[in-house]
Amino acid sequence: MTEAVLTLNAGSSSLKFALFPARGDRPLATGLADRIGPEGTLKLKGRDGQPVAAAPGDLRSHAGAIRAVFDSFRGQYPDLTLRSVGHRVVHGGVSHAAPVTVTATVMAELEALAPFAPLHQPHNLTGIRAAAEAFAGVAQVACFDTAFHRNQPWINDAFALPRALYDEGVRRYGFHGLSYDYIASVLPGEVAHGRVIVAHLGNGASMCALHNGRSVASTMGFSALDGLPMGTRCGQIDPGVLLYLMDQKGMSAAQISDLLYRQSGLLGLSGLSNDMRMLETAETPEAEQAIDYFVYRCQREIGSLAAAVGGIDALVFTAGIGENSRLIRARICARLSWMGIELDPARNADNGPVISAAGAPTTVMVIPTNEELVIARAARAAVGLTEQEAA
Ligand code: ADP
Secondary structure, three states, X not given: OEEEEEEEEEOOOOXXXXXXXXXXXXXXXXXXXXXXXXXXXXXXXXXXXXXXXXOXXXXXXXXXXXXXXXXXXXXXXXXXXXXXXXXXXXXXXXXXXXXXXXXXXXXXXXXXXXXXXXXXXXXXXXXXXXXXXXXXXOEEEEEEOOHHHOOOOHHHOOOOOOHHHHXXXXXXXXXXXXXXXXXHHHOOHHHHOOEEEEEEEOOOEEEEEEEOOEEEEEOOOOOOOOOOOOOOOOOOOOHHHHHHHHHHHOOOHHHHHHHHHHOOHHXXXXXXOOOHHXXXXXXXXXXXXXXXXXXXXXXXXXHHHHHHHOOOOEEEEEHHHHHHOHHHHHXXXXXXXXXXXXXXXXXXXXXXXXXEOOOOOOEEEEOOOOHHHHHHHXXXXXXXXXXXXXX
């Protein structure tokens, strides 16, 4: 019998998934169901990362796609027994500081949070419903992007707004928590208990200050818009701009949402692309300014987060840009020597893991993130498959 847990990341028309064994860090298979609907596609990779043929299936709905995924896995592992499914869920609200097994009550609670994350939460919940339908009786475990930050001190949880808004949930939730959780779990001993700033720089980008492995402050706030500029999101913005757009330009909430989530950030500044690789080679003044702005905002946030935790022992880069762009890492670090940050160019060119110069006071590292593994660990734990047994 092959016991396994499945991780699912459900978007509006896509499902990213990974099948993990009951023990061990390497998935048995991974894949993507895309364009769920009449033109749906399903791509699978096996344990070695090589493409594997997918079973024919009905890709018109999330439930159909999940079933097709599982049938494909069964083709590879005929004696497969699914113990649990772990779901990436963007919002766990005020109360969830850890993963939770989904019951009807939990589901109702998560549905009520949809207004806090209207672009993602409903799709994540569709994934849970679809998996519950496809695998009756199998535990569904919700893993939240917000959970890792829930024990931040009040001062980093609040906005200076009337109290009643805080009480109804207008707080700084922070996101990318599954990524930070993973990084915290693999920090080397000498820095694990120190003050570490993690820069998750992907299409979505944020930073988090850790002390002793726990989140103290982060750049994202109530929504995934705040903090750093991103591929298409604006990052930090003066709320007065939004008032101007509403009052003077008559823009609706939907139009402003589209502007801030989809047309801003690197794309908006460059007028060219949200893709850092493309901007690095574009050589237009606007692309250079977009990169300048991104780098500058990263530097400022690192300074701000270091102030929040009273210093810095290590800086960790992760996600697409953080893991791969030696140029952006070098440019961010170039003006941080006052924080003891000094890169070794050869190590930086090799993408780490340690990229700081020998003897530099602050350790700088590149650590590839692994959000799926954090979800798989939670899915295992929920059904009593402990990591101790895995060791
Ligand atoms: P998401 O937030 O969608 O998961 P990723 O973590 O995959 O995004 O990051 C995507 C970003 O990483 C894109 O801007 C992409 O251009 C950038 N990226 C990936 N590889 C490189 C590279 N070699 N050099 C520069 N940027 C890169």
